[in-house]
Amino acid sequence: MSNRTHTRRDFLKNAAASAAAGALFLNAPEELAPQAGAKSRVILIRNRNLLDAGGAPRKEVVRQMLDDAVASLLGEKEPLTAWRRLVKPSDVVGVKTNEWSYLRTPVEVEDAIKRRIMDAGVPAGNISISDRGVRGDDIFEKATALVNVRPMRTHHWAGVGSLIKNYIVFSRLPFTHHGDSCADLAEIWSFPEIRGKTRLNILVMFTPLFHGIGPHHFNRTYVWPYQGLLVGTDPVAVDSTGVRILLAKRRRYFREDRPLSPPPKHVFLADTRHHLGTADPNRIELVKLGWKDDVLI
Amino acid sequence: MTQGHQRSVVAPAEINGWKATGERKYRKRQLYDYIDGGAELYLSYGFNSLASRDYTRPGQPDITLDCFDMGSSHNAFGVFSQSREKIEKDAGQGSEYASGQMIFWKDRYYVSIMSQKETAESKRAVFALARSVADAIPNEGPLPAILNLLPKGELAPESVRYFRHHVWLNSHYYISDQNILRINEKTDAVLAKYGRGLRRTVLLLIEYPDDTEVRLAREDFTERYLPEIVGRRAVRIEDGTWTACDSNGRVFVAVFNASTEQAALRLIDAVRKMMIKSQKQEPEHE
Numbered sequence: 001m002s003n004r005t006h007t008r009r010d011f012l013k014n015a016a017a018s019a020a021a022g023a024l025f026l027n028a029p030e031e032l033a034p035q036a037g038a039k040s041r042v043i044l045i046r047n048r049n050l051l052d053a054g055g056a057p058r059k060e061v062v063r064q065m066l067d068d069a070v071a072s073l074l075g076e077k078e079p080l081t082a083w084r085r086l087v088k089p090s091d092v093v094g095v096k097t098n099e100w101s102y103l104r105t106p107v108e109v110e111d112a113i114k115r116r117i118m119d120a121g122v123p124a125g126n127i128s129i130s131d132r133g134v135r136g137d138d139i140f141e142k143a144t145a146l147v148n149v150r151p152m153r154t155h156h157w158a159g160v161g162s163l164i165k166n167y168i169v170f171s172r173l174p175f176t177h178h179g180d181s182c183a184d185l186a187e188i189w190s191f192p193e194i195r196g197k198t199r200l201n202i203l204v205m206f207t208p209l210f211h212g213i214g215p216h217h218f219n220r221t222y223v224w225p226y227q228g229l230l231v232g233t234d235p236v237a238v239d240s241t242g243v244r245i246l247l248a249k250r251r252r253y254f255r256e257d258r259p260l261s262p263p264p265k266h267v268f269l270a271d272t273r274h275h276l277g278t279a280d281p282n283r284i285e286l287v288k289l290g291w292k293d294d295v296l297i
Numbered sequence: 298m299t300q301g302h303q304r305s306v307v308a309p310a311e312i313n314g315w316k317a318t319g320e321r322k323y324r325k326r327q328l329y330d331y332i333d334g335g336a337e338l339y340l341s342y343g344f345n346s347l348a349s350r351d352y353t354r355p356g357q358p359d360i361t362l363d364c365f366d367m368g369s370s371h372n373a374f375g376v377f378s379q380s381r382e383k384i385e386k387d388a389g390q391g392s393e394y395a396s397g398q399m400i401f402w403k404d405r406y407y408v409s410i411m412s413q414k415e416t417a418e419s420k421r422a423v424f425a426l427a428r429s430v431a432d433a434i435p436n437e438g439p440l441p442a443i444l445n446l447l448p449k450g451e452l453a454p455e456s457v458r459y460f461r462h463h464v465w466l467n468s469h470y471y472i473s474d475q476n477i478l479r480i481n482e483k484t485d486a487v488l489a490k491y492g493r494g495l496r497r498t499v500l501l502l503i504e505y506p507d508d509t510e511v512r513l514a515r516e517d518f519t520e521r522y523l524p525e526i527v528g529r530r531a532v533r534i535e536d537g538t539w540t541a542c543d544s545n546g547r548v549f550v551a552v553f554n555a556s557t558e559q560a561a562l563r564l565i566d567a568v569r570k571m572m573i574k575s576q577k578q579e580p581e582h583e
Contacts, residue, residue: 005473005474005475005477005521006473006474007472007473007474007477007521007522008471008472008473008522009522009534009535012534012535012536013535156332156335156336156337156338157335157336157337157338157464174329183474211380212380213380213382213393213395213398213400214363214380214398214400214409214411215332215335215339215347215363215365215409216332216335216361216409216411217332217335219395219396219397219398220396220397220414220415221395221396255494255495256494256495256496256497257495257496259467259468259469259470259471260468261379261380261465261468261469262464262465262467262468263467263468263471263474265474
């Protein structure tokens, strides 16, 4: 663990170098992890018809987006073939969702994930979808595979509500990970009940929150219909890509460079200190599918 | 709702047809239960207690009132300043309204009133409730004195951020992942932007409890961020902007992001003048 100081000037001198330091992959099954020198693949898929007039996701569009993203991620033509590489019929699967009341993981996404896990042969009784109930949940306690899914949003203290942060409820004492603006959240990923089990990370970008005000850190002024999903096996690469989209949106909205408040250092330290994945754009293969307008990245 | 030491802020039982449905109170540890993930902001500003109540009206969105006792007007202003985007004063000593949500501060209270969705009726109710709660807080509180050192000129007043935790410096202008300026609960820090456009000049002032702390902070800043400043007043950094720093008494001053050396030094000198002016206005002590 390094306590070297990272200053603005370091980043200006070489923005990529510090983030590229330790792109090792501890959390994906070996066959899904990038080989030495390979890039982390992240799929960004968008569909301009995802949200209906009332702002609700159309479930058939969600299913198609997820299928296309997972197939592309694993280089398969058939989505089911790809899902069968992610989970086996013998797996016990925990889907770690997020139920934050203002911007939860859409039920349509949870349903699409569960459907495909079942299509891959996992019995419904061996699948659980939970957020705060993961501790004490029978399925999560004996899970052999995890799927991590949540919406992207800014966060009061961690900078962003990220995929990395989504596992904080596996900790007995979540507040003990709040130090230094949640800098070391990635250490949670080394817990025995998590380590090496995460097969897929899905960052929901349907209506991301790019700025927060007030005690609940939510205001409809600061969400926008991006209508996308970010999907990958490397949670740091997916989060890092999500952060870049939020930063681009903030720059466009505020008409100045406006850092996230506070900076999402846990995403970058997940790479440089905890070696969970890569946050370095130069080591991320970003594949963009679907709707391109205002893609921001 | 708590106010004074034992008294209560009197929130109305009914406003524009919305009726209060009970009150919840939270102390420090309980705050995580209510605003998971958001508690640290308030804790970093000396949070004391929170009283929260919901208002309901059939056929209309619920409205939630959160009244934070931050222990001092400095803290209440500080937490309010964290997210301020525009200057408004529709309630209390400063307010901001956006899409169904009103936040304001008065004395040592930071108040949020949020309608789950915005309707014409709920907007009127939110404003009426804000004014009612603000009126129930009898006194205004003083602003942090360090704000008086900010030169006016091209100051963007909505950009002023007051804080006593180093995380909030990086929130608005990233310098380092380490607390190299030794900002803590005993320091008063203010950050403000000057000018308009994509790249505004950033002014940072930090007042330390004693001369030793300001000296150590300046040494750390020089060594770890701006070594070239030794023997000079300003340095052009890697992005082409100019950074300057100064210290006077217990106050450290830094200018970032200036487009020219002259612009950086003008701001440094303007702060010096504000300090002299401020010292002249202070009563003398034996």
